Amino acid sequence: MTSAPEQTDVLAVAREQVLERGVGLSQEQVLDVLRLGDDRLSDLLALAHEVRMRWCGPEVEVEGIVSLKTGGCPEDCHFCSQSGRFPTPVRSAWLDIPGLVKAARQTAETGATEFCIVAAVRGPDKRLLSQVREGVKAIREDGNDIQIACSLGMLTQEQVDELVEMGVHRYNHNLETARSHFPEVVTTHAWEERWDTLRMVRDAGMEVCSGGIIGMGETVEQRAEFAVQLAELEPDEVPMNFLIPQPGTPYEHYETVEGKDALRVVAAFRLAMPRTMLRFAGGRELTLGDLGAEQGMLGGINAIIVGNYLTNLGRPASADLEMLDELKMPIKALSETL
Secondary structure, three states: OOOOOOOOOHHHHHHHHHHHOOOOOOHHHHHHHHOOOHHHHHHHHHHHHHHHHHHOOOOEEEEEEEEEEEOOEOOOOOOOOOEOOOOOOOOOEEOOHHHHHHHHHHHHHOOOOEEEEEEOOOOOOHHHHHHHHHHHHHHHHOOOOOEEEEEOOOOOHHHHHHHHHHOOOEEEOOOEOOOOOHHHHOOOOOHHHHHHHHHHHHHHOOEEEOOEEEOOOOOHHHHHHHHHHHHHHOOOEEEEEEOOOOOOOOOOOOOOOOHHHHHHHHHHHHHHOOOOEEEEOOOHHHHHHHHHHHHHHOOOOOEEEOOOOOOOOOOOHHHHHHHHHHOOOOEOOOOOOO
């Protein structure tokens, strides 16, 4: 009587499939990775780092973000303190053009190569696009050649074309979570509307930035689903956010993601998207705690937001830059095409 064949180890499969051939894991394989025990975490992180170095290289892209329009958003994204539907402390406010130029200058001075202009809206109206145009022009007239990205909600084709004409380098519009979980997170628009915007952005020649938030009540199966849906989109960048429970929102009493689970997700997303830029974004300080961002940087991450986030404080930019120096990870230079 012969014994049943031993189950193939997912990390051994990933080493051959992802590290050697550059083929991302399937949904079932990502789920297997997410179910690995803590005793395998160090091996998983080491493999994810090897994949990052093999297919992306050692450089780290550093980005700063600023909110042009804060608060008063009509959508009901349950995680967001900027929704006008929830009794949060955030109030609607606009940043003037001199303030935008100053923020871009300060971002460039940190060594960052990317500056993202963000607005809390369903989609941009003529006033907002006019301010973005004025802002981009003023940043250039200030002598700043930093790459400019935007995150302005859902777009029409005409608006996509206008942003391209302005010289916007990259567009961020997060899918936020798996398609199957999205209706539990947002009810005022559909996941497919976000997907359609991103497809238009890609077809217009802008870089696509799309990620989401881990810790919004999704199952481990839905985390695997989300990873492969992002991989299908073929984004240039995926921001990795972890829920920061915001006062006044439906998620204000949610528990934060445990640090080891956060690292497992980062590594699994790297193995699903070996060539994609994975960026540490909101919630990393709260989630990782004593584990530190260094473990993520050595577990698949190759981009980072420095300074503060939209409505939450981050680490000082100097602390992150010192960390990259200690890890001997060079900061990505500005594109030679600019």
